[in-house]
Amino acid sequence: MSHPTAYPQARTVADFTHNLREVGERIEAALQRAGREPGDVRLLPVSKTVDEDRLRLAAAAGRTMFGENKVQEAKRKWRNLSDLDVQWSVIGHLQTNKAKDVAEFAAEFQALDNARAAQALDRRLQTLGRSLDVFVQVNTSGEDSKYGLAPDDVIGFLRTLPNCSALRVRGLMTIAVLSSDVERIRPCFALLRKLRDHARELDVVGRGELSMGMSGDYEVAIEEGATCVRVGQAIFGARATPDSHYWPASQ
Numbered sequence: 588m589s590h591p592t593a594y595p596q597a598r599t600v601a602d603f604t605h606n607l608r609e610v611g612e613r614i615e616a617a618l619q620r621a622g623r624e625p626g627d628v629r630l631l632p633v634s635k636t637v638d639e640d641r642l643r644l645a646a647a648a649g650r651t652m653f654g655e656n657k658v659q660e661a662k663r664k665w666r667n668l669s670d671l672d673v674q675w676s677v678i679g680h681l682q683t684n685k686a687k688d689v690a691e692f693a694a695e696f697q698a699l700d701n702a703r704a705a706q707a708l709d710r711r712l713q714t715l716g717r718s719l720d721v722f723v724q725v726n727t728s729g730e731d732s733k734y735g736l737a738p739d740d741v742i743g744f745l746r747t748l749p750n751c752s753a754l755r756v757r758g759l760m761t762i763a764v765l766s767s768d769v770e771r772i773r774p775c776f777a778l779l780r781k782l783r784d785h786a787r788e789l790d791v792v793g794r795g796e797l798s799m800g801m802s803g804d805y806e807v808a809i810e811e812g813a814t815c816v817r818v819g820q821a822i823f824g825a826r827a828t829p830d831s832h833y834w835p836a837s838q
């Protein structure tokens with residue numbers, strides 16, 4: 588892959604500015620390679636495990652939305668940073684009993700993958716008079732260990748979502764197979780795009796955004812059509828916590 592395996596910790600506003608510029612340049616280069624328009628990708632910085640002090644530095648470097656995998660951690664940061672003008676995207680699996688929290692503070696939820704969670708969120712949002720942007724998570728790697736709907740179930744699920752009128756369906760999200768082999772990663776992204784194209788023909792996926800790509804594979808994702816990349820370590824620095832803490836381990 589084109590990234591070094593060790594990402595240094597960003598500890599100053601200047602570090603964040605530097606990392607954000609570098610990721611931004613790689614994004615633009617990937618867009619150009621793919622023959623896409625400049626600025627066609629949204630960068631979502633993923634701040635899990637990063638404390639509030641460092642998040643303030645990232646905000647000072649110009650970021651206004653952060654992605655968090657765990658609801659409790661996101662809620663704590665939302666509270667502690669309420670003086671800043673930042674929004675929160677929840678990108679991890681939702682237990683139904685946390686729907687109330689997500690409805691309260693999140694601007695976006697990217698890991699919708701079952702009807703119970705959709706209904707619980709919708710009910711809570713209706714009560715609060717809010718709506719929420721959502722992405723439907725798809726398991727494109729075929730690993731049992733991953734969250735997300737099986738590709739064959741996606742269209743049927745999307746067809747039910749108009750019943751949840753507080754949810755604004757924006758598109759699809761996936762986590763590719765964790766591999767350093769691009770030729771194993773790429774088909775996961777291509778599959779998500781194919782599903783999105785089909786869903787668009789049926790008009791069941793809103794704008795049909797594609798949230799795919801992380802620090803190790805966002806350039807490949809952009810070549811395959813990503814409109815949102817979720818990048819943590821390449822912006823904030825390497826995490827000590829293994830990915831298996833956030834989604835069930837895969838080998």
Ligand SMILES: *Cc1c(COP(=O)(O)O)cnc(C)c1O
Nearest residue numbers: 633656678801802817818819820
């Ligand atoms: C942590 C995480 C990311 C970002 O991973 P990095 O390796 O830090 O770029 C992206 N998506 C999800 C769902 C995550 O949990």
